Amino acid sequence: MLRTYVLVLSAALIIAGCSKFRSKDDPDVVAPVDQETKRKTNFGSIAGDDTFVFGGSKKKGSSAQGTGMRVNPYLWSASLDAISFMPLVSADANGGVIVTDWYTDEKKSSERLKVTIKISSIELRVEAINIAIHKQRLSGNQWVNVSVEDRIASTELENIILTKARHLRMQSK
Numbered sequence: 001m002l003r004t005y006v007l008v009l010s011a012a013l014i015i016a017g018c019s020k021f022r023s024k025d026d027p028d029v030v031a032p033v034d035q036e037t038k039r040k041t042n043f044g045s046i047a048g049d050d051t052f053v054f055g056g057s058k059k060k061g062s063s064a065q066g067t068g069m070r071v072n073p074y075l076w077s078a079s080l081d082a083i084s085f086m087p088l089v090s091a092d093a094n095g096g097v098i099v100t101d102w103y104t105d106e107k108k109s110s111e112r113l114k115v116t117i118k119i120s121s122i123e124l125r126v127e128a129i130n131i132a133i134h135k136q137r138l139s140g141n142q143w144v145n146v147s148v149e150d151r152i153a154s155t156e157l158e159n160i161i162l163t164k165a166r167h168l169r170m171q172s173k
Contacts, residue, residue: 071096071119074172075129078164079117082157086115096120102136110138113148115157124165131157 071093079098080091086100096119104112114134121128131154136143 070094070122072122072124072128072165074124074165074168075119075161077168078161079119079129081164082161083115083117086113112136112138112143117161124162124169126158126162129158129161131161133157 076093076096083098083100086103088098089101090097090099092098098115098117098119100115102112102114112135114136116132116134118130118132119128120130133148133153135146135148137146138144
């Protein structure tokens with residue numbers, strides 16, 4: 001009996017020695033969190049809690065809050081709307097990149113355009129959007145790259161997108 005008691009006591013001391021004893025004031029000690037709290041912290045709640053989030057950041061003050069996007073949702077929507085007449089090759093909301101396919105206007109069948117839009121911020125600012133327009137002209141049976149009045153065309157498209165984005169933002173408030 002004494003032998004069993006000593007064996008159990010020794011085992012308990014060995015097991016207790018393997019763990020760290022810490023006070024509740026220790027900064028490394030974190031209170032256990034239930035699964036629902038973890039889910040809401042990481043992804044938000046589908047039923048509310050200030051946002052309607054399926055993923056993404058819950059940082060307060062973010063204009064993209066609740067969308068799961070890393071870019072400004074108004075700029076994103078306005079950009080897609082502004083080039084909606086062009087076929088899309090790629091649209092990555094998390095990366096903020098929209099790439100169109102070549103577009104040929106019926107009035108100018110010997111020219112075609114391709115647009116790449118990069119949205120780089122969650123802020124609704126002109127610096128958050130970068131536009132590249134590529135132009136080709138048909139020469140014989142081959143498409144040849146030609147220069148675009150790059151700054152003028154890009155600035156016009158930027159202005160259209162920014163105006164639409166501001167309008168969308170005003171509608172949402």
